[in-house]
Amino acid sequence: MVRQRSTILAALLTGIMAVGLPISAKADVLSAQQVPHWHWTLQNQPVQSRDASSGDVSGYIVSYLLAGVAKQQYFSTAAVATTFAKGEKDAVVVSGTNGSIVYTNIVHPYAVVSSQSSLLLGNISQSQTYSTLAEAIAVAKSTPSQMVLSRITGAVVWSNSENYEVVSQGSTSMYQTYEAALTAARSMQTASVVSGDTHQTLWRAAYRVLINQQFTESFSTLNNAKTYAEQSQQSEVIDIASGKDVWDDIPRFNVYQNGVLLKQFTDQSDALSFAQGLSNVTVESIATQAVIYTNVPAYAVEVGSKTIQSFVDEASAITLAKTVPSSVVVELSTDHIVWTSSGTYGVYQYLQLVRSFDTQAAALAYAQTLDHVQVIDSENNSVVYSNYPTSVKSPYGDTFTVENGLVVDNWGSVSIPLAPAPSFMTAGQTYVSNDYNHWYEVLPTGDVYVGQWENPYQTMNLETQSNLTATQINNFISQNAAANSVLQNTGQYFIEAQNTYGVNAQYLVAHAIIESAWGTSYFATNRDNLFGYMAYTTNPDAAATFRSIEYDINFQAWFVRNSYLNANGSFYNGANLDGMNVDYATDPYWANSIARIMAEMQPYSTTIGSEPLMGEQATRKVFPYPTGAIGQATSAMSVYSFPADATTSQPSIIGSIPTGTNFTVLGDSPGWDEVQLANGQTGFVNWNDVSLQNMMEVVGINYGSYLAVNSVDNPTTTTDTVDQLTNGVYVVLLQASSTGWDKIMDGNGITGWVSSKYVQVIH
Structure with a gap:
């Protein structure tokens, strides 16, 4: 729609869009070119126009009529500006900082003008102005092509034509007034208000407010969104561009004092700041119920039943008690003595003092309730009791030595250098461990505990970049795996997954080797499942089928990064193998086994452990679906410019899909579907919000076999075969049949019939 109406708003008396003459250069007066240009929004929310001056102007603009001509002057203070305005006709004082109206003496604030008029507002006759909006609208309705303007804000407040466009998700709606357009736009999650005359964007939704996770209203500024959200509980403000929560009042931390809930906080730092100024308080995570902070005393140092000092932790209490003669450390919750400075007999666990006693009998009675402890007589440093094992066997029967300064894992005739040896291990000795953490030296008289150490690959951050190349990975697999292993020549896939998802490639390879028996397991060869995904101990056959080995490696990297290595992940216990071992595997030595393979590829060094951490990239490989794939939104979805779990940059929202809407699905990148x-x-x-309507996956085909795609329904001869499909291949369902044969189109664009018992719906 093209409009020929002249833009009479360009010379509004109010100075909302300042185009006045240059003004003398007094100390407190600027030229009009220096004054910011403002357009107005509903509820007096000013927004600076795109043609505004780049610098902020702090001061006040007075717009007024002088001999029927619109004038403007600038003043440094509101008081001076208001005093000047009171002596002028039809004057308005506007804040140069935010565009708010400070003062006006306009008696007739509404003007009725022609929509086609080229007159300046300052030349409007007194007969065209009115004191009330109702009076002005009544006059305007009586004559075609009229509109009512606010002489204070310059906004069109009524018109018998459509002056403003609301643009949302590619659709446009027209409104007579700015107020009506803005009201409509703010009720939408993504919208903007555009002038029908100038096509200038007057307002754009930048933040949306959710209350109890339900959308309520959109705002152009964060401050306005926060002000609105603060009126309700369980509210949050979402940055539309990034999709991130930028403010909320959702409680995440409880602060208790003496067991009574004092206050809830959304931010951990605020909770800690509040708690640390109080006594006997505990900060607890609402989600996990984990104690984040406490200063509630749990231990006390006493002398003769008199408390000297209280402590939150036992170690601090013992440290002080060691400096105070005749003192004891008491656990306040049980009133038990856990340490005494006068004790002759000490109970040690893995060489660390646990508690001391005055009598040997008391020490023995206590020690016999614990595992791996010794009772030592401090007067002669003799061991009077020990339940350390005298013969230790490692879980997998291996032994350990030190060669060239490295701990070496010996498996029969195979020796694997692991990492630099700790100080208590020396060359020429043999060591064993019953948990790969606590170590015993093998001596003719028995195995003697010497210290604690674990393979540093177990504690290395798995977001660390590997310095291995694809060629080195391929060579390692070629030298150790069977020729028919599905891991052969996959090095580049591991490197690409590392660089995309920020997960160490050396770990990914070692994990795949452990879980897939070097790429020869049934699930690896028949389902392209290298990592045992969904192969539960109680139901191994539930293991997932993947589209290809490359896809599986990408999926594993994405899954581990977002579920195990991300602090907000469902299974996060630390971004390392020990942390993953908590939930990933029932084998307590799973982390050690993977760390051993990592060391076999490349012994650990401080250089390897200090490689840079990686982010999760926005640009990723998309694995295409067959043409014609259709998805349905199971809930309202935001459409992002790239996957929103990226850590290297923030995505923008380019659209949305309402619940129940069907749409074209082009393919997927693990965790995300690419849509059109x-x-x-x-x-x-x-992809959790997408229900694929016509997508099926080939399943149940034995390794080395294939599913025939036939040219006819219910074929009787193999001459009808037009294509062959393996496990994990995606196809589009064209027609379901009750005869046991489904018509499909595969990724090669070939249509035909397949046995329905070998295809199943994806998600």
Whole structure:
């Protein structure tokens, strides 16, 4: 729609869009070119126009009529500006900082003008102005092509034509007034208000407010969104561009004092700041119920039943008690003595003093309730009791030595250098461990405990970049795996997954080797499942089928990064193998086994452990679906310019898909489906919110076999075969049949019939 109406708003008396003449250069007066240009929003929310001066102007603009001509002057203070305005006709004082109206003496604030008029507002006759909006609208309705303007804000407040466009998700709606357009736009999650005359964007939704996780209203500024959200509980403000929560009042931390809930906080630092100024308080995570901070005393140092000092932790209490003669450390919750400075007999666990006693009998009675302890007589340093094992066997029967300064794991005739040896291990000796953490030296008289150490690959951050190349990985696999291993020549896949998802490639390779028996297991060869994903101990056959080995490696890297290595992940216990071992595997030595393979590829060094940490990239490989794939939104979805779990940059929201809407799905990158919007744009949505309507996967085909695609329904001869499909291949369902044969189209664009018992719906 093209409009020929002249833009009479360009010379509004109010100075909302300042185009006045240059003004003399007094100390407190600027030229109009230096004054910021403002357009107005509903509820007096000013927004600086795109043609505004780049610098902020702190001061006040007075717009007024002088001999029927619109004038402007600038003053440094509101008081001076208001005093000046009171002596002028139809004057308005506007804040140069935020565009707010400070003062006006306009008696007739509404003007009725022609929509086609080229007159300046300052030349409007007194007969065209009115004191009330109702009076002005009544007059305007009586004559075609009229509109009512606010002489204070310059906004069109009524018109018998459509002056403003609301643009949302590619659709446009027209409104007579700015107020009506803005009201409509703010009720949408993504919208903007555009002038029908100038096509200038007057307002754009930048933040949306959710209350109890339900959308309520959109705002152009964070401050306005926060002000609105603060009126309700369980509210949050979402940055539309990034999709991130930028403010909320959702409680995440409880602060207790003497067991009574004092206050809740959304931010941990705020909770800690509040708690640390109080006594006997505990900060607890609402989600995990984990204690984040406490200063509630749990131990006391006493002398003759008199408390000297209280402590939160036992170690600090013992440290002080060691400096105070005749003192004891008492556990306050049980009133038990846990340490005494006068004790002759000490109970040691893995060489660390646990508690001391005055009598040997008391020490023995206590020690016999614990594992791996010794009772030592401090007067002669003799061991009077020990339940350390005298013969230790490692879980897998291996032994350990030190060669060239490295701990070496010996498996029969195979020796694997692991990492630099700790100080208590020396060359020429043999060591064993019953948990790969606590170590015993093998001596003719028995195995003697010497210290604690574990393979540093177990504690290395798995977000660390590996310095291995694809060629080195391929060579390692070629030298150790069977020729028919599906891991052969996959080095580049591991490197690409590392660089995309920020997960160490050396770990990924070692994990795949352990879980897939060097790429020869049934699940690896028949389901392209290298990592045992969904192969539960109680139901191994539930193991997932993947589209290809390359896809599986990408999926594992994404899954581990977001579920195990990310501090907000469902299974996060530390971004290392020990942390993953808590939930990933039932084998308590799973982390040690993977660390051993990592060391076999490349012995650990401080250089390896100090490689840079990696982020999760926005640009990722998309694995295409067959043409014609259709998805349905199971909930309202935001469409992002790239996957929103990226850590290296922030995605923008390019659209949305309402619940129940069908749409084209182009393919997936683990965790995300690439979709095409109605306007042709492509973007990414969380695949948990997508129900694929016509996508099926080939399953149940034995290794080395294939599913025949036939040219006819219920074929009787192999001459009808037009294509062959293996496990994990995606196809589009064209027609389901009750005869046991489904018509499909595969990724090669070939259509035909397949046995329905070998295809199943994906998700």
